Amino acid sequence: FHRTHMLRMCQNGMSFFSLDRPFQSLLYVHDAVAQRDFEPALPSVPDDVLEEDEDSVKIVSLVKTKEPLGATIKRDESTGAIVVARIMKGGPADKSGLIHEGDELKEVNGISLECKKPKEIIPLLACSQNEVKFKIIPALSKDEMSNKKKLFVRALFDYDPVEDPTIPCQDAALAFKRGNILQIVSMNDDTWWQALHIGDSSSNRARLIPSQQLQERCPFYYIVHLFYQNYSGSRRSFRLGKKSRWARERARSWRWSTGVHGLVCPSTYTEVIPHHKDSKERPRLVVLVGPGGVGVNELKRRLLISDPERYGVTVPYTSRPKRKQENEGVEYHFVSVHTFEEHILNQRFIEYGRYKGHYYGTCLDSLHKVLAEGKVCLVDVHPSSIKHVYTCEFKPYVVFVKPPRIEELRLTRRRAKFICDDVGTNPEEDFEDMMDMAETMESHYGHLFDKVIVNGDIATALRELKADLKKLEEADVQWFPAEWFCSSPTTAQRSCSHLSGWI
Numbered sequence: 435f436h437r438t439h440m441l442r443m444c445q446n447g448m449s450f451f452s453l454d455r456p457f458q459s460l461l462y463v464h465d466a467v468a469q470r471d472f473e474p475a476l477p478s479v480p481d482d483v484l485e486e487d488e489d490s491v492k493i494v495s496l497v498k499t500k501e502p503l504g505a506t507i508k509r510d511e512s513t514g515a516i517v518v519a520r521i522m523k524g525g526p527a528d529k530s531g532l533i534h535e536g537d538e539l540k541e542v543n544g545i546s547l548e549c550k551k552p553k554e555i556i557p558l559l560a561c562s563q564n565e566v567k568f569k570i571i572p573a574l575s576k577d578e579m580s581n582k583k584k585l586f587v588r589a590l591f592d593y594d595p596v597e598d599p600t601i602p603c604q605d606a607a608l609a610f611k612r613g614n615i616l617q618i619v620s621m622n623d624d625t626w627w628q629a630l631h632i633g634d635s636s637s638n639r640a641r642l643i644p645s646q647q648l649q650e651r652c653p654f655y656y657i658v659h660l661f662y663q664n665y666s667g668s669r670r671s672f673r674l675g676k677k678s679r680w681a682r683e684r685a686r687s688w689r690w691s692t693g694v695h696g697l698v699c700p701s702t703y704t705e706v707i708p709h710h711k712d713s714k715e716r717p718r719l720v721v722l723v724g725p726g727g728v729g730v731n732e733l734k735r736r737l738l739i740s741d742p743e744r745y746g747v748t749v750p751y752t753s754r755p756k757r758k759q760e761n762e763g764v765e766y767h768f769v770s771v772h773t774f775e776e777h778i779l780n781q782r783f784i785e786y787g788r789y790k791g792h793y794y795g796t797c798l799d800s801l802h803k804v805l806a807e808g809k810v811c812l813v814d815v816h817p818s819s820i821k822h823v824y825t826c827e828f829k830p831y832v833v834f835v836k837p838p839r840i841e842e843l844r845l846t847r848r849r850a851k852f853i854c855d856d857v858g859t860n861p862e863e864d865f866e867d868m869m870d871m872a873e874t875m876e877s878h879y880g881h882l883f884d885k886v887i888v889n890g891d892i893a894t895a896l897r898e899l900k901a902d903l904k905k906l907e908e909a910d911v912q913w914f915p916a917e918w919f920c921s922s923p924t925t926a927q928r929s930c931s932h933l934s935g936w937i
């Protein structure tokens with residue numbers, strides 16, 4: 435029965451009962467209930483009550499009755515904060531649903547609880563009338579507690595929600611680029627995680643990103659494309675560059691050792707942890723990788739010439755006899771076959787091979803020597819060899835040198851002197867090989883690359899590389915793969931199974 439309805443009926447003479455006192459009382463009660471007049475009026479929250487960190491502060495007003503609030507408080511031993519120890523079931527605090535165990539009490543009725551003992555707080559509550567106003571920092575939920583560990587990841591792919599038809603809400607999604615650092619704040623949903631973009635001060639709100647599981651559901655065409663690309667019969671080998679035969683050997687052995695299994699598991703995210711630079715720390719090892727002939731050696735050479743005080747390169751080891759004009763430790767370290775093989779057995783080589791019956795290789799000792807001089811050590815290896823230096827000791831910064839689009843490759847390499855072992859080679863085939871190999875390297879080892887430099891115009895590529903390395907040297911905080919700090923230091927196997935350990 436609505437009051438106006440009843441009044442209208444009365445006014446129309448359709449009186450079921452006279453407007454005597456009980457009926458008036460009924461209407462009065464109805465009005466009071468409808469307007470929630472029975473609750474004491476709570477004053478609005480003053481503007482100055484919120485601090486800068488307003489996200490984490492909550493103002494709670496509870497109606498004070500004769501009944502206790504039904505909560506116990508205690509002083510946290512480690513922080514000194516006053517926290518809610520218990521909420522008694524069925525009590526006013528419990529019924530309100532606004533105060534929870536673990537909440538930190540900052541103020542009671544505008545009085546700061548800093549340095550106060552629990553027994554000093556009880557009288558504050560006792561003397562409040564009608565309402566008690568708390569300023570609290572809510573306790574973290576179980577989910578938030580797990581985020582306390584702060585899980586950071588480096589994105590290993592570009593993501594643009596505009597191009598993703600599966601995203602449940604485009605406005606709530608986070609666009610990111612490969613290499614961006616994200617803090618995962620919720621993994622509750624199997625398909626969409628919530629993350630913050632570290633370093634993007636414009637937004638401190640969590641947004642949706644595809645979960646690892648979702649991202650791994652690689653579209654079928656992608657798998658088929660990669661499968662055929664790798665199993666379409668014998669691929670041509672490299673013919674560009676001075677080390678064409680060596681490169682060819684490397685490429686061949688690598689091509690058949692990888693197999694298709696890695697392809698069905700695209701790179702998603704890799705766990706990283708922040709590392710604050712220590713002034714006494716040795717510079718990071720800079721590893722340059724790329725398909726044969728792309729210009730890895732050219733960039734390394736130019737970088738070295740540009741600042742020989744800052745950069746250093748390793749001297750390779752060889753079992754080849756020293757030539758007249760050569761000096762020990764300059765062109766090579768000349769060692770016997772026996773010594774070389776001993777080093778192999780002791781896993782002292784990052785990479786080694788045989789060429790014209792002689793061993794050649796890059797020894798860990800050479801890296802240590804350059805780093806001990808306080809120089810940035812530049813090495814170029816096949817990406818499959820990165821694992822030998824993928825440790826906290828070397829903290830490698832891996833730069834992938836990528837060929838530009840084929841048209842630009844033709845244009846820029848027209849005048850380049852490719853010294854080829856094979857007679858009558860077709861540069862066009864070499865370019866195609868280079869492009870193919872770059873794509874395959876990226877799909878297999880892209881998760882290890884910190885930086886991708888497209889080597890179109892050599893001067894531009896060098897400038898970009900120098901600027902990037904300078905930025906790296908100056909950064910106070912760097913993001914290192916979590917696996918460097920795990921017990922097994924040489925595990926560069928960033929397979930899906932590795933990620934499933936923590937995700």
Ligand SMILES: Nc1ncnc2c1ncn2[C@@H]1O[C@H](COP(=O)(O)OP(=O)(O)OP(=O)(O)O)[C@@H](O)[C@H]1O
Nearest residue numbers: 675676726727728729730731732846850851890892
């Ligand atoms: N951006 C560029 N523009 C034109 N020529 C280039 C460029 N980059 C490299 N070159 C030339 O291409 C040739 C191959 O380069 P480089 O020797 O550095 O290749 P690489 O990646 O080290 O391969 P490899 O290990 O097979 O030698 C060289 O003659 C080099 O001068």
